Amino acid sequence: MIKYSRIMEKVFLSEEAEMRIMTAIHRCDIQKLRQKTKTRFIKGITAAAACAVICAVSINLIADKHIQNPPADLGAQGSVTEYKTVSDLASSLDYSLMVPDVLPEGYSYALCVNQFGMAQIIYKNGENEFKYYMEPAQEGEIDYSQYENTKTEDGITLAGNADGWLEADTTDGKFTYSFISDVPLKESDFINTAKSLKAYGK
């Protein structure tokens, strides 16, 4: 075991800390529920009174609010979500999705994923995967130390080994576009794919 893991073994929640945290969470929970219940009770009384006196404006506002603001689907937030279609993925992103128009020979669309806001589209050729990532540009350079060879061609950085290229990255300053293959591919496969990027739906 490395020393860092030995340090972390000494970092744990004591029973007392667990109890303290759970008590605080339950207290927070109860307070929130109380607050919610109180608000709901007042709303209920208001609605009943509004109904009784035929206060049309009040009822109208409440019902409109109900229709216009359905409860949000919290399950989809802050997580890794798979989509069946690129259209669904594009709708889930807060930026305009760019997709490759040309793919390496034999590859076709398999599925796509929104990983905490990073778009990932997976193309398959049998068991082999060709992955495309688009995300807002990050600080720092990409590390290619695990590859034997790298070269840059028309602003596209290729990385791979003696058998061929495994990764290509390019950026327009605002976004980073990466292509990663499980098996070595030809330079032209990556270059043609990276150059064929265009806004989805256009």
Next chain:
Amino acid sequence: MESCQKTDSQFWLKWLYFRTTAAISYFSEIFETGHREKTEYKNDISMAMKLYGNSVLRISYAYLHSMSDAEDVVQDTLIKLMQKDPQFESGEHEKAWLLHVAANICKNRLKSPYKSRTDELKEDYAAPKLDDELNEVWEAVKGLAPKYVAVIHLFYQEGYSTKEIASILKKNESTVRSLLSRARGLLKDSLKEAYDFDD
């Protein structure tokens, strides 16, 4: 004229009927939902605390270097879990979500002016006692920027692959590999012979 008045009153009666029905359905749904929330998420929180509490505490401690702050992050993370109540596909998915949330809370805390003002004044009552050898490593890790600490922690402590770390930290796989490589380099420089992070 009379027929017109009759039509008007029929319209308003129908309108009132539909609006009242919608309002009743709205309030009954609120009361039902409130009840469901109250009973469902309690078990999830205590289970999450038992299963992943230490993992959340450890990544928070790696970021913040303070047990009391790390415990606060555990609490805030579990409250987020309760508030958001997301659907998880598996335990691993839940753990990854909690680590992602905890990392974000830690990053926000590090940015907070309160944290930077009080950091040096705070005495960490529950800091783990480390011998010289471990203390040297911990001081070296503490000296890293938070972005490096996160990948080092998730890779070496939690055993995640760079692909999984990319997913947790919302970064490109290549960026994670790059951060990991640079973090190793920095640790090698500062630890020299004491360096034992596998390449």
